[in-house]
Amino acid sequence: MKHLAILGSTGSIGRNALSVAEAHPDEFVVSGLAANASVELMECQIRHFRPRQVALNDKAAADELRERIKDLSVEILSGPEGILAIATMEEVELVLEAIGGSAGLLPTLEAIKVGKNLAFVNKEVLVMCGPIVMQAAKDYGVDLLPVDSEISAIFQCLSDCHEEALQHGEIHRLILTASGGPFRQTPRDQLQNVTPKQALRHPTWQMGPKITIDSATMMNKGLEVIEAKWLFDMDVSQIEVIIHPESIIHSMVEFVDGSLLAQLGVADMRVPIQYALTYPRRLPTPAPYLNLSQICALHFEPIPRDKFPCLSLAYLAAEVGGTLPAVLSSSDEVLVKAFLDEQIGFMEIPVILKAVMNRHDVELKPSFDDILAADGWAKSTTRELINTKRY
Numbered sequence: 076m077k078h079l080a081i082l083g084s085t086g087s088i089g090r091n092a093l094s095v096a097e098a099h100p101d102e103f104v105v106s107g108l109a110a111n112a113s114v115e116l117m118e119c120q121i122r123h124f125r126p127r128q129v130a131l132n133d134k135a136a137a138d139e140l141r142e143r144i145k146d147l148s149v150e151i152l153s154g155p156e157g158i159l160a161i162a163t164m165e166e167v168e169l170v171l172e173a174i175g176g177s178a179g180l181l182p183t184l185e186a187i188k189v190g191k192n193l194a195f196v197n198k199e200v201l202v203m204c205g206p207i208v209m210q211a212a213k214d215y216g217v218d219l220l221p222v223d224s225e226i227s228a229i230f231q232c233l234s235d236c237h238e239e240a241l242q243h244g245e246i247h248r249l250i251l252t253a254s255g256g257p258f259r260q261t262p263r264d265q266l267q268n269v270t271p272k273q274a275l276r277h278p279t280w281q282m283g284p285k286i287t288i289d290s291a292t293m294m295n296k297g298l299e300v301i302e303a304k305w306l307f308d309m310d311v312s313q314i315e316v317i318i319h320p321e322s323i324i325h326s327m328v329e330f331v332d333g334s335l336l337a338q339l340g341v342a343d344m345r346v347p348i349q350y351a352l353t354y355p356r357r358l359p360t361p362a363p364y365l366n367l368s369q370i371c372a373l374h375f376e377p378i379p380r381d382k383f384p385c386l387s388l389a390y391l392a393a394e395v396g397g398t399l400p401a402v403l404s405s406s407d408e409v410l411v412k413a414f415l416d417e418q419i420g421f422m423e424i425p426v427i428l429k430a431v432m433n434r435h436d437v438e439l440k441p442s443f444d445d446i447l448a449a450d451g452w453a454k455s456t457t458r459e460l461i462n463t464k465r466y
């Protein structure tokens with residue numbers, strides 16, 4: 076039995092992970108759960124999975140939860156220190172980090188430092204802190220198991236490659252696929268007026284709001300480019316993105332001899348989540364199997380970069396490196412929230428993002444504290460630009 080801690084258990088990934096654990100009761104024990112403030116859902120999860128410890132970031136929500144479950148012997152912790160306690164629980168073998176955004180940074184690093192294997196889906200963490208996370212994983216000898224479907228696809232395509240092949244430059248390109256999001260067929264001049272409700276209507280994936288808006292702007296793919304660069308130690312010029320509207324091929328690896336390996340499957344996050352939780356084993360899926368004769372055709376299109384400027388900004392951040400990817404990610408976090416709150420229009424997201432990136436003095440070899448400072452600076456500068464409209 077593998078003991079799991081799930082950070083962000085009430086979110087889209089967290090709920091899917093619990094449904095994987097539920098499908099394999101002989102494989103997993105859910106020992107720890109953590110979320111921000113979702114009291115009701117957390118109470119349901121506690122009653123169902125009976126974890127030993129749970130944390131809510133919001134202290135008032137944690138007090139309410141404690142009161143609601145006082146008939147059970149589950150320990151309820153609170154605040155960021157409570158989240159860190161769940162990330163480092165002694166009996167836990169694998170931590171699934173699905174908090175999202177910069178809030179996942181410290182729990183990820185602390186889990187690595189106490190030697191926990193990490194199923195990670197929070198792309199913002201690798202984007203902001205790629206070299207630091209990769210070095211920590213090496214120093215503490217932990218496995219970093221990707222959950223994001225595209226990154227998992229590359230990981231699976233490479234899993235049979237021997238170390239030497241990877242070291243001797245046998246990979247020509249990584250090709251990340253993108254569904255194209257809800258606005259694939261919307262002309263560029265109509266994008267300024269799209270509403271949050273329209274942007275939240277993703278054609279193929281059911282996900283949380285931040286990543287769904289990032290998919291609509293293509294920032295999500297940009298973040299994956301940076302994630303893939305660190306995780307697979309590739310040059311940015313070797314990572315390409317292509318639109319594949321069916322979301323059946325989750326990504327591909329092209330080798331120097333012209334062979335391509337692709338990973339295919341239904342668009343259901345339980346598949347890559349389960350692979351990360353059971354790695355290197357494969358267990359029967361709780362998701363439907365892929366029926367190719369029903370799909371009939373797979374399509375591919377180049378990405379119109381002028382329509383999705385966030386992608387080019389992410390490539391720029393990936394090439395420059397240092398603190399710029401953290402600024403990109405943290406500014407985007409604020410901009411997505413401002414768009415969802417109807418403070419800014421959809422096409423203002425890349426405009427303000429570019430203005431923030433232009434104002435940043437990049438530190439090329441940042442320490443962890445430099446990254447935290449860049450995160451704070453990017454968030455406050457972005458808020459200031461939104462409020463003053465000077466961009």
Ligand SMILES: NC(=O)c1ccc[n+]([C@@H]2O[C@H](COP(=O)([O-])OP(=O)(O)OC[C@H]3O[C@@H](n4cnc5c(N)ncnc54)[C@H](OP(=O)(O)O)[C@@H]3O)[C@@H](O)[C@H]2O)c1
Nearest residue numbers: 083085086087088110111112113132174175178197282283
């Ligand atoms: N959803 C997908 O299919 C998908 C696919 C690929 C990658 N990802 C990545 O996975 C991550 C999570 O995405 P999601 O779609 O699952 O997000 P989501 O549905 O918004 O869920 C976020 C989770 O994190 C918790 N949380 C937020 N702030 C927290 C804090 N400060 N401390 C502790 N917990 C906190 C939330 O708790 P509350 O419920 O209490 O707010 C919730 O459980 C993101 O990095 C995203 O890019 C997601």
